[in-house]
Amino acid sequence: MVKIEEAIQQKEFKDPFNKAVVNLLYTHSYFVTNQNSLFKPYGISPEQYNVLRILRGQNGVPTTVSSIQDRMLNKMSNASRLVEKLKIKELVKRSECPNDRRQVDVLITEKGLKILAELQAKVEEENRNFIHLSSEEVNLLNDLLDKLRG
Amino acid sequence: MVKIEEAIQQKEFKDPFNKAVVNLLYTHSYFVTNQNSLFKPYGISPEQYNVLRILRGQNGVPTTVSSIQDRMLNKMSNASRLVEKLKIKELVKRSECPNDRRQVDVLITEKGLKILAELQAKVEEENRNFIHLSSEEVNLLNDLLDKLRG
DNA sequence: TACTTTTACATGTATATACATTAAATACAT
DNA sequence: ATGTATTTAATGTATATACATGTAAAAGTA
Known part of the structure; x- marks a missing residue:
């Protein structure tokens, strides 16, 4: 597992909230890079x-x-x-x-x-393979993201 | 709390993994929209x-x-x-x-x-206020995102 | 040395986001 | 009915992503 600190070579964050923002932006990029290559052959x-x-x-x-x-x-x-x-x-x-x-x-x-x-x-297969979480964990992630937005 | 199904008016998802992809993309947009307005006055x-x-x-x-x-x-x-x-x-x-x-x-x-x-x-204050989670929840979110990327 | 490969950065082009503005159609108010 | 406000979509412009290509310097090799 590559922690966000390692991925972007940043030693520490102000607090977990600010870390979460960076983590979200970075994870988003991880996804769209993959998605782009998936869609490309179809124009x-x-x-x-x-x-x-x-x-x-x-x-x-x-x-x-x-x-x-x-x-x-x-x-x-x-x-x-x-x-x-x-x-x-x-x-x-x-x-x-x-x-x-x-x-x-x-x-x-x-x-x-x-x-x-x-x-x-x-796309559906790729999405499943791309998320290295168990079903329980991904359900939890969905709940947290929904709650995060308030 | 606005669930992702409601936010984008989609009744259901294939599975929680595919839902998580959409949820991440949507939450990302929620963030950057706010960030843009924050940075705009500074050019x-x-x-x-x-x-x-x-x-x-x-x-x-x-x-x-x-x-x-x-x-x-x-x-x-x-x-x-x-x-x-x-x-x-x-x-x-x-x-x-x-x-x-x-x-x-x-x-x-x-x-x-x-x-x-x-x-x-x-920016730091905005990031804290923008995440409607407790410290425990946001730590959990960070762990899940790190693990997600494998 | 001369030739090839690799590295570092810049640039070209298509797509998309961010946001303001325009133009036409509709709704509303007096 | 007429004038004003709102709605809907299109468009203009700046910024950024995605990816290919170009160019010069450096590294490696015969």
């Missing part, structure tokens, strides 16, 4: 994958850009531009919302569903 | 702050770009460009390493140390 980014997952979760019901934004992991990301990227790759369709012309309905295409299906098993 | 980014902290930790000993890179939280970030940004703001000095002309020695300036000193107390 989409982790963020684009996340948008596709949100759309599939709608089961065919069109989703507005703002609704995608609300469900994204990073609330500061830009759903509008991500949808544009996915549209270019023909993984989503965009159409004007009939009852409110400000809104834009987004739907995942067959091609998008196919890529998701191909990736899903791989 | 530096969280990543630039981290580089300054690394340099201060050297206690006046010059640090090469690659050494900074090794100590960064995100191993894929670009220390060379971050140092360049800090140099423009006169928060660091750069000089050719005398014994190896490939290397570049980086030193934090007085101005850089001053900004760090101003920010430190603020």
